[in-house]
Amino acid sequence: MVERTAQMIFTVCASFAILAVASITLYMMISGTPAIFKVGLKDILFETAWEPTGAEPKYGILYVILTSVVGTFLAILIGVPIGLMTAVFLAEISGKYTAAIVKPAVELLAGIPSVIYGLLGIYLLNPLMYRLELVLFRDSKTHQFTGGSNLLSAVLVLAIMILPTVINISQTAIESVRKDIRAASLALGASKVQTIFRAVLPAAKSGIVTAVVLGVGRAVGEAMAVTLVSGSSVNLPLPFNSVRFLTTAIVSEMGYSQGTHRQMLFTIGLVLFVFIMLINVVLNRILKGGGEEK
């Protein structure tokens, strides 16, 4: 009897997740598609002008999509190597005492709310970026000054934000690599560094990929911190341009939008949703595929 009840409770709990995913998917489909039919998929995905309140409204989100792609990619480019190295440090190199300092710091980093990252970005990062901008574009006639709210600020904030995810998951992956792999490598005369890069990391590949995928997910989906530091104008994603991500596009205009404009915001949500799904599937296939077949 107890067994059966427990089993039932577990099943119900498990089905909640499925129910949630299914209803979110359905909801996004239903609320995201009307605008596609009204505006036309081509005019949404391949046009660059975002003028939702114009006399002839334009709903092109190409720049917004590109910003999300470029921004996430750059954040991963910076965040993953740092995160992975930290994980290696924690799992393989550090002594008890250094680990006792680094590990809690990483955990603390994971617990900081994203709005705090954004505020720090506004008060520390943006002024620095503005100074850099003033120096770099001193003689530029065409550059629009943004006061430091730009793609680079957003990327740096995102890179820091994905660190805890990448560090924690890859550390677990590295630590779960079997001892004999290390021993065999060392016995063959490989140095410690060679062992880490040639033997341990390849063996932990699957876990590290999971870390990267979750990191990408965090970076793509982050809105709060990004909306505070990125400037939020729709522009081509160049490092010193003020840019708008898919997430911030929804957040910033939800307040007062109406009619097609509002439906369009749901469509952006749908694009974001599809985008994240694609990244999950593709990254898992490409990065993990080789390892699992063997």
Add this chain to the structure above:
Amino acid sequence: MKTIGKSSKKLKALLGACLVGVLCMTGCGAAAGAGSSGNDAGNGTGTGAGGSNTTVNTELSGSIQLVGSTSMEKLSNALAESFMDKYPDVEVTAEFVGSGAGIEAVTTGTADIGNSSRNLKDTEKAAGAVENVVAIDGIAVCTHKDNTVTNLTVQQLKDIYTGKVTNWSELGGKDAPIIVVGREAGSGTRGAFEELLKIENECAYANELDTTGAVMAKVGSTPGAIGYVSLDVIDDSVLALSLEGVEPTAENIKAGSYCLSRPFIMATKGEITAQNELVQAWFAYVMSDEGQEVAKKVGLIPVK
């Protein structure tokens, strides 16, 4: 033990009172929500504040229809909610289809009141519409405190926002780039700003921020930044600019000398005194201290 027992009793009583209070408020909210279409989350504040000191009047019943300006959505909904708290048997419905359509609706008799966020045209007045200014919307242009330019002409302001002028030195200030800060598409402040300057969708924003507070923070912390906000939020953290030599103050706006302002008008067909008693009660409420306080709360300048 005795004291504990007493205090727990008190606590229970307090909880009970709270519960009743909450129930009442949700009740009011639901009634108001049903009346005003396209309600935004922001309007809830009006209900709570009005609910406490409301004397309920059930003598009047019927419905009042407001049709018109989208810019007046916040004001209309807030007024409608607090009015319906006061007169529970009256239903105020508000539609937001644009100033022109609103005035047309009132002159053709399909609505009681036509909302307009601009002065009435002579043709509209000829058709019988009467201009009743209920509040004034004022926008202040502000910059970082270190800015040395304190006055702009309308043309200069337009040039800044359309990206023709990009350095303060072109306006007699320091050699520093201008950082153009504005609001997101759909914002009422942005709509009014661009409409009054006639630069709709021509603006080249470097920052499109989604709240008034964010604009103030950005402008206050970034040398060279310029932004626009509702007049009532201007404080010491920024420098409010004069336009055409006129300072942005409530007095100047009422006198009509400051250009970035517009009247919020609730037009009627014929004078207010010629309207039915419902509409008269509406205007009596709107122009009362209570009604003008509601206008102030949504960031407008009261006319009284």
